[in-house]
Structure formats: structure tokens, C-alpha cells
Amino acid sequence: xxxxxxxxxxxxxxxxxxxxxxxxxxxxxxxxxxxxxxxxxxxxxxxxxxxxxxxxxxxxxxxxxxxxxxxxxxxxxxxxxxxxxxxxxxxxxxxxxxxxxxxxxxxxxxx
Amino acid sequence: xxxxxxxxxxxxxxxxxxxxxxxxxxxxxxxxxxxxxxxxxxxxxxxxxxxxxxxxxxxxxxxxxxxxxxxxxxxxxxxxxxxxxxxxxxxxxxxxxxxxxxxxxxxxxxxxxx
Numbered sequence: 001x002x003x004x005x006x007x008x009x010x011x012x013x014x015x016x017x018x019x020x021x022x023x024x025x026x027x028x029x030x031x032x033x034x035x036x037x038x039x040x041x042x043x044x045x046x047x048x049x050x051x052x053x054x055x056x057x058x059x060x061x062x063x064x065x066x067x068x069x070x071x072x073x074x075x076x077x078x079x080x081x082x083x084x085x086x087x088x089x090x091x092x093x094x095x096x097x098x099x100x101x102x103x104x105x106x107x108x109x110x111x
Numbered sequence: 112x113x114x115x116x117x118x119x120x121x122x123x124x125x126x127x128x129x130x131x132x133x134x135x136x137x138x139x140x141x142x143x144x145x146x147x148x149x150x151x152x153x154x155x156x157x158x159x160x161x162x163x164x165x166x167x168x169x170x171x172x173x174x175x176x177x178x179x180x181x182x183x184x185x186x187x188x189x190x191x192x193x194x195x196x197x198x199x200x201x202x203x204x205x206x207x208x209x210x211x212x213x214x215x216x217x218x219x220x221x222x223x224x225x
Contacts, residue, residue, distance in 0.1 A: 033213075042202060044216075098156035104154060
């Protein structure tokens with residue numbers, strides 16, 4: 001069964017700094033997701049990565065996928081306070097299948 | 112357009128009672144998923160519907176949990192003889208087959224069992 005591990009689980013950083021969240025998964029995953037969740041809110045889809053070497057960027061966030069290493073990263077460039085949230089990495093083994101989530105990385109950006 | 116909606120947004124019930132949680136998926140989405148999220152954790156899969164049938168119910172924790180989707184649209188998650196450990200946020204998601212396979216999540220129902 002697919003297992004998804006994120007690290008770090010908690011990250012406090014200063015505005016303007018760069019940082020990376022890492023996501024390792026245990027077995028072949030058909031697709032890799034990144035979601036954002038604000039406190040008390042539902043999940044917002046950020047990226048869906050489908051193939052090895054895929055890189056997607058939206059604003060200050062960039063996600064990449066290395067299927068050989070079973071690793072995805074979410075890179076934050078020049079962080080701003082508004083990016084404070086919990087970020088989840090997740091994967092599926094097959095199309096249409098359930099999503100298996102990591103425990104989440106709680107990101108706190110200090111102004 | 113309208114997203115996934117869930118009702119109620121909050122439900123407080125006493126231990127031992129029966130509850131129903133409702134999910135309205137995005138119009139035209141054939142796949143519907145239920146997840147449960149405990150405090151400080153990632154969502155955990157419960158059950159997945161393709162049309163009217165449950166394609167995968169392997170995440171339902173025990174036989175007190177049951178879900179239906181009789182017309183292939185709205186789904187109801189039913190919990191019998193609720194226990195305090197059932198307290199969590201129950202999330203519903205839907206997706207369309209043949210598209211990006213993104214799952215779009217609803218706002219969730221926060222269930223508290225006292």
C-alpha cells in the first residue's frame with residue numbers, strides 16, 4: 001500500500017526566505033498532489049504532477065516530481081505571510097483511486 | 112460554478128446516536144469520495160463511489176459506518192451508534208473521469224460526539 005511521508009512537519013520561517021518541503025512515497029504512484037489547507041477550512045488543490053520530471057509553478061510555489069527517487073518537493077520562494085498554512089502531499093496508486101495523504105507540513109511565516 | 116457542498120457544516124451529537132452527513136458533488140462528476148480528518152492529521156480515505164456503486168469501501172473503520180449514493184449524485188454518510196472517537200471533520204470530494212483526475216473537496220462537516 002502507498003505510504004506518503006512529509007518533512008518537516010512544522011516549519012517556521014522569516015518572510016523573504018526560501019525553503020523546501022519534501023515528500024517521499026513508498027511505491028509507484030500514478031499521480032502526486034499538493035494541497036493547501038488554512039485553519040478550519042477545506043483543502044485547496046495547488047498542483048497535480050503526473051510524470052517524472054514534471055515541474056509546475058504558481059506564484060511563489062513550485063512543485064517537482066522525481067518518480068525514480070519517489071520524491072516530490074514543494075519549493076517556496078521569498079516567502080510571504082499569506083503563505084502560512086498547512087501543506088499536504090498526497091498520491092494515488094491508480095486512476096480514480098483514493099488519495100493517500102501525508103501528515104502535512106504546518107508552515108508559519110513570520111512577518 | 113458551484114463547488115462541492117456538504118451539510119450540515121457542524122453536527123454535535125450524543126454518544127450512541129445516529130447521524131447522517133450529506134454531500135452534493137460538482138454537477139457532472141461521476142466519482143465521489145469520503146475522507147475523515149482528525150485534528151492535526153491528514154485526511155484518511157473512507158469510501159469511493161463510481162456512479163451509484165461503491166468502488167472501494169476499504170477505509171470504512173467498521174460496520175457502524177455506511178454510505179449510499181442512490182442516484183449517482185448526492186451521497187449520504189451514515190454513522191450508527193456514534194462514539195467519541197468518531198469526532199472529526201468529514202470531507203467529501205468529487206472528480207470527473209477522463210479529465211485531470213483532480214479531486215475537488217467540499218468544506219467538510221465537523222462532527223462532535225459528546
